[in-house]
Amino acid sequence: MKIRIIGGGPAGLYFASLMKREDPAHDIVIYERGARDATWGFGVVFSDRALEFLRDDDEAMYQQLSPLMQTWPNLTIVHNDTRIPITGNGFAAIGRLELLSLLYAHVEALGVRIEFDSEVSSLADRERLGGADLIVGANGASSWIRNENEEKFGTISDLRRNKFIWYGTSKVFDSLSLTFRNTDHGVFCAHHYRYSPTMSTFLVEVEEETWRQAGFENMSPEDTVRHCERVFAQDLDGHPILSNKSGWRQFPAIWNERWSFGNVVLIGDALRTAHFSIGSGTRLAMEDAIALWKALRENASVSEALARYQELRLPPMKKIWDAANVSLRWYERMGELMKLPPVDFAYSYMTRTGRVNHAEVRRRDSALAAAYEANHPELRAAFGLTG
Ligand SMILES: Cc1cc2nc3c(=O)[nH]c(=O)nc-3n(C[C@H](O)[C@H](O)[C@H](O)COP(=O)(O)OP(=O)(O)OC[C@H]3O[C@@H](n4cnc5c(N)ncnc54)[C@H](O)[C@@H]3O)c2cc1C
Secondary structure, eight states: OEEEEEOOSHHHHHHHHHHHHHOTTOEEEEEOSSOTTOOOSSEEEEETTTTHHHHTTOHHHHHHHGGGOEEESOEEEEETTEEEEEOSOOEEEEEHHHHHHHHHHHHHHHTOEEESSOOOOOTTOHHHHTTOSEEEEOOOTTOHHHHTTHHHHTEEEEEEEEEEEEEEESOOOSSEEEEEEEETTEEEEEEEEEEETTEEEEEEEEOHHHHHHTTGGGOOHHHHHHHHHHHTHHHHTTOOEEOSSOOOEEEEEEEESOOEETTEEEOGGGTOOOOGGGSOHHHHHHHHHHHHHHHHHHOSSHHHHHHHHHHHHHHHHHHHHHHHHHHHHHHTTHHHHTTSOHHHHHHHHHTTTSSSOHHHHHHHOHHHHHHHHHHOHHHHHHTTOOO
């Protein structure tokens, strides 16, 4: 097959690697508009069983990536000055550049050509896309392929209210932490975690009103960093916040009713975005790649395979997408939620997507469940607990 992939992020790269591994005769080129060593952001986190999703289909990749991951078994919720460690929530993280570099080397070793500094801006680009059996739109959340074909894809796009900015810091945190601090302007939240022995991601999120009150609209990038450093001074322990072309953004919640037309198909963030608070964007992108590869392997024609891809992938993906959308709404109410006592706040966080009920909280963290039950005797009665 002649396959042309637009976008060299985790989705496009991983799809290329699976196809080329399957059949070295495939003619695959990835067009990536960025430079080989250019990337935005810092580290990415994988939730739940981290890389287990790779294991069945790609043990080699699993073995290559696993030693590079920073892992920790717990997460910590910080409610102003109260720290609440929560057990039973494992996470793993890696630098985005490190992940991409590994994938570049992997796909190139398999014989895939990656053209860096190569922006494709039209499906009518004959020179690069002409004669392709399959064109893969793997060009991320702002995909023009999707935007220009919204009707064909049945695109639904919802720009959420909260503002966030993706920073890093040299402070190395022990666990994935969610720190919430009341300020004169409203509540600030930092999602922070170590992704290498010397670096952590430090993503700051605020409600729109807080963002306005703090004056971020007219603040320079340097003053924005200083402001966030002051808010989280206790958490940063004197370490600086580091910027990497960081700017305030709003999260676009994206969905598509149809995932392909003709020989054009979407994967990764171009297909759908999942809020960073559930740590699944990169994993979902790689799982899309696995599903598309399987569908192509099992079907004789591209059109059958593309229909099968959506059929196969929709149910598991929709479940996580729904959870991500409930999760992002929880953060949109953080000012209100911070009025809860710290234990109730942490409990509310744990149960926010509706996928973790009280029995599950008890299983994961009996101390948190007991503390919550102490605040809520009615729950003890419902569970038939005494003492
Ligand atoms: C602030 C923030 C924090 C996040 N945190 C996490 C996290 O902790 N854990 C996690 O798993 N995920 C996280 N994500 C999400 C994660 O980064 C994405 O879900 C994941 O990278 C999706 O992979 P992708 O390959 O679909 O898209 P991308 O990684 O966005 O890659 C798309 C690629 O396409 C290229 N491209 C775009 N247009 C063109 C064009 N016209 N021509 C050629 N190339 C083009 C881009 O340069 C880019 O390299 C976060 C995202 C954001 C914004």
